[in-house]
Amino acid sequence: MDLQWMAWTLETGVFFGVIASLIAAYTVWGVVSPSTPRRGLLPMPTTRGDRLFLGLMGSAWINLAWLGLTEASQWVAVVLSLLFMLVIGRWG
Amino acid sequence: MEKPTNNRAWLLVLPVLLVVAFSAVIPLMTVVNYSVQDILGPEQHVFVGTEWFRKVLRDPELHGALRRQLGFSLAVLAIEIPLGIALALVLPMRGRAASVSLVVLALPLLIPWNVVGTIWQIFARGDIGLLGVAINGLGLKYNYTADALDAWLTVLAMDVWHWTPLVALLCYAGLRAIPEPFYQAARIDGASAWATFRYIQLPRLRGVLTIAVLLRFMDSFMIYTEPFVLTGGGPGNATTFLSQYLTRLAVGQFDLGPAAAFSLIYFLVVLLFSYVFYTAMQHAGRSEAR
Incomplete structure (x- = not known):
């Protein structure tokens, strides 16, 4: 194809x-x-899939905010978003 | 005893997944591909990284369109949801009157979007339109083709007229589904009409209201045809919403790269707000049940 x-x-x-x-x-x-829903840092109980979705969406917004607000290297935003995904996935 | 799981259900879901893949996922992937390239022709494209995102995110026209869009969508929700609930509450529940009311209520939903725009274009005209002439007759200066606030309010009124029936019909269905014993118990306890609404009807409408809020938010956030026909985005940019801005970028200027980048940002905004509304309403329902 x-x-x-x-x-x-x-x-x-x-x-x-x-x-x-x-x-x-x-x-x-x-x-x-x-996975069973559990409550962590987030204000509502979440499953593992919810936390993946939130991590991915949050990462997208971190990268967009970085692009719109700073001139610094985009790799910083990539590292920040990976950290965000880790925190949400582990403690969210 | 543990309930046996039947994985055959996944096979039944497969056709839907295939349709969604072809109609949504593949086009979305193409948009992502376009968003990082300068599209010069069907087979000519140059990788530009995040340049289009940076350009679009710093465009003041986009900021203006986003502000107008958010204001519009929040106003739509603030008016259409309470009005839809109120209409559903006063509609007759049975008999011929109920059927007639439902048909009359549903009429605006049957009219195509571009026709709604044309109807309101004539209806709101200050010189020959019933609404425009009536407002001017009251001594208020109203001209939606020249005044930004008038144009914005006219688009809002048009949307309320067109879509409040949907909210009302959803709420009506939700109200009809409440079993009679709930009302009997309320009567025995001597509950007022407000208490019946607050503690019986409203909590049991939560499911349909979640759907209504999500539908109306997503739909109003993507509004295009009606304001395009009614005002063409004017006067100035007063009624230029995000989809009109996108169309101008993609079809008017043929800037496919920036248009693709903007489409993804647009999609993320809708996704974020829908998620927040959905989670908040589910959360409110759970807190109430406790």
């Missing part, structure tokens, strides 16, 4: 690969050891 029209690049391929792998890994993890 010709996917030229989708204008793929290596960077976006890696990006979607990471997202797809995360979803696949969380699905397998959920089947092997089902």
